Amino acid sequence: MKSDKKSKLIILTAGGTGGHVYPADALAQELSERGYRLMLVTDKRGQNNYRGKLGEIENRAVLSGALVGKSKWFKIKSLVKLAIGTLQSMWIIARSRPCCVVGFGGYASFPCSVAAILLGKDLIIHEQNSVMSRTNRFLAKYATVAATSFPRTKYAPAGRCSVQTGMPVRNSISRLFEQEYTPSSETNPFNLLILGGSQGAKIFGNVIPQAIKQLPPELQKRLNITQQCRRDDVESLQKEYENSLCRTTISHFFDNMPELYANCHLIISRAGASSVSEIAAAGIPSILVPLPTAADDHQTFNAAEFKNKEGGLVIAQKDFTEQRLSEILTFLIKNPSKLSEMSINTKKFAITDADKRLASLIEKQLKRG
Template sequence: MENQMLGHMVLASGGTGGHVFPARALAAELLDRGYKVTLMTDSRGEVYEKLFPGVSILQVNSASPSVGGLLGKFKAAFKLGIGVLQSLIALRKIKPAAVIGFGGYPSMPPAFAASLLGVPVILHEQNAILGRVNRLLAGRATAIATSFVNTEATERNLVRKMYHTGNPVRKEIRELFGSAYPNIQVAEKFRLLITGGSQGATVLSDVVPEAIAALPTDLQKKLEITQQCRPEDLDRVSRVYENTEVETNLSAFFENMPELLSGCHLAIMRSGASTMAELAVAGRPAILVPYKYAMDNHQERNAQTAVERGAAVLISQDEFTVEKLSEILIDLLSHPEKLKSMAMAVTSCAEINAAGNLADLVEEKAKNGKKASHVDGKVIA
């Protein structure tokens, strides 16, 4: 079926991987269904061309009023206003069936412009609490797709708009679902994966190597560590590991995350929305260290479901010390049955068909406008 026969969908996203990755997964799903897809984003559009094959990319003005003080707020408001005008012109030409916003300020101009034109607006919220931009747009939205079953919203009318779809993950991660947890008893090495999100996390570089160095030598010899570090942290992290018995693979960025996730026995990570979704789909246990400055403490909220189900261990950043981490690692390494149990529990948190669920919701709202049709938060085709 030709794309023109089904229509044109516009995705509004940009900024961090937490916003971009689910947009990328939805774009692939909509393309497979025969839709034409355009991504409207900010000046970083060229960066996304490889991530969104087959998708047209339009850049519009955007800025965050959270930086630069009072002058920064005025500048941001001006740029956002220009972005809305640019979006109005573009959307009148495109005539999309729906606009899907993924949060972050790059999504605001297209989503706001769509609401002015009467185009159905579907927001996707990755975290367990509505983000700032999605809160601002929620009143104008036709529907709000949520990654977590219990997503916090203070206004009852917003809760009525919510549909639990899950958080879409890229195809390469989705293909890991159902893969067997690596057998610790027969493995030559215990593989530990440490990442701090797209930008890395200095606190992991500060604490993890020293905690590994504090482990008994016999445990160190069993470890194979893959760790992402900020570029400026690589040398000092390497020096700490040189005085241990562990095998290491250090880098500022890893291209083969699906492979690394599949092979690891335990991950130490932040608890951003995309990280939580990928861990659940891959079925890998984790020690989670939420970013303490995340807005509304949403990373800790993201981790709660996994922790409550026994799928992860949570350590707040203030309590993430060498002594605390060493104690937990010794316990888990000495009791591999706990890790296997955690791996089984984390899979129960996965929403494997999140991209399909979100695409179903988009199609429904594109066809029916603001009419709602859902049962218990599940979309009905």
Template sequence: MSGKRALIAAGGTGGHMFPAQALAELLLAEGWQVTLSTDERGARYAGTFPPEVVRQVVPSATTARGGIAGKLAAPFRIAAGVLAARRAFVRQRPDVVIGFGGYPTIPALAAARLMGLPRMIHEQNGVMGRVNRLFAPRVHRVACGTWPTDLPAGVSGTHTGNPVRAAVLAQAGAPYAVPGDGPLRLLVIGGSQGARVLSRVVPAAIALLPDDLRTRLLVSHQARPEDADSVTAAYAAAGIEADVQPFFTDVPERIAAAHLVVSRSGASSLADITVIGRPSILIPFAAATGDHQTANAQALAETGAAHVHPESVLDATSLARDIRAILTDPARAAAMAAAALDLARPDAARRLYDLVEEIAR
């Protein structure tokens, strides 16, 4: 048992929280004590963290949203968060602070800098987020999930890959059953934001597929609650058996069972898809900061692991064409699955852990 303490700070989206959870799981296994620092929104995403992880909710805010009043109040909330984090660190000093991005990481990283604590960040995407870009020159290590990553001038990074949770590792490299004459499983996952276009276009694309293909489809579709009824109705009109939910708690198992995944290209989603090894059609979120989802998808597109559809030209006809091309060509589907697996970094959490150990010394 190491007896060391790690403070993990992460923003309130799955893209930040899933790799943070993966590192937390490994730290606990290595005998560390782990605290998760986040804001009230992030705390709602922390339910799948191991119960041994202490939750610490600190005030934070973003200057990018919330209107004039929100923008004016944000610096004061952030300052309050920094003071709260500093008081917590005085009571129980962490050996290392690791930030995973998002505005809720500002208090912990700022307090760690003020106190001279060992600190590092992990950037999941090919283009750094605002907060990580701010702190990159002010930490001891910068770990990168996607390579290459656009880093600030004078900052060097270490390519660790994006850590995946234990539930994903349990499915790592699961044998791929190529599409044949039986049922065909399609998984549609949209991430925590921007999934509305998938709810509109994917059912329309599937309705255009030939009868012999369409009637064999079993679809799992993650849709916003406000879109669930219309998506369910669209599939029913096309004669499709579909499981439509706002959130799947068993995404790794569904990826492993899928013949094809249609997804946004968030970093955590791509890490899951590559570690398990499945063909995919990726639709980068057009409004993502710095167009980072397109950067995330680049390696999969270049190696033939995925077809990438820019949202600006996405339509039902082209999407139906690609779905049909993959599901009717077992050799192509198998090659895409193998190419995805070649890009996987199932040891990303271990690589990140080694950096944590290094700076904690």
């Protein structure tokens, strides 16, 4: 059986941001373990962002372009790039003869996904967010099946063409699901992890240090803060914390996320699909601040699903003030039993075998074909 699978190639195609990278990488690992050959098709930007299993497999770069929120001439240029990228993808598919194409959204996935449709190849798409992206909305009309992360995904096709598999999460993080949350006692350090993302780091850098300074001194002294921010903001953010009593570790990138998740007591984060899925898998209490400018406001919908399980607190960005955050942090740090309750509820959102579910869905479609 395994030798038969070795003759089957599956093409994965995805954009280069973390929300597309991590689920694609988790699926690549699972499919590889099942004996499939894999190829990644993305754009030049995407090639630079892929690590893990995706960084090991054969990859191809094609032209692509975004069509949203730009000038008329930019859109025309993007359309030309997409057309060329589709032709490039058709050539790649014709030469490599994959059994199917799996798309994870993002404009870099569009050319290869369209090429699969034009050449009559099975196309399986995966939507990470609770609101289907415009790219996936178009592709879903022609895809063999659309897999979703959330039980209720806005704009997902109805009927058997839409299947909830959950959001594939890296194995190193999904394994944390079995770890029991241990709250910090009154005399021990309290580990706060802050994940702003490239689009969320600025307001987090403005609000959070000032909120920390408003905490009672005895609480400040307990805090170990690990904060991710933009590369250009590392030095200025360090200065923001200078007059506080907490200990800080600030960087634009952390390569030890499983360790950080395992040791933290509370997370402040945006509400991207990868973020909320990893938080749920690790069972960490959270304060979510949806990015209001996210496409179709999908982060607000993501956070709402999370909030429904009572696993995290959600603060709209307009309400994310120093005073409000300081009050919430004071309450949570002083009430470890509340954090334990939030951890239990957070795990109710998790689907830790989403990579296996998605891989099995793909195999099911291949058998039908």
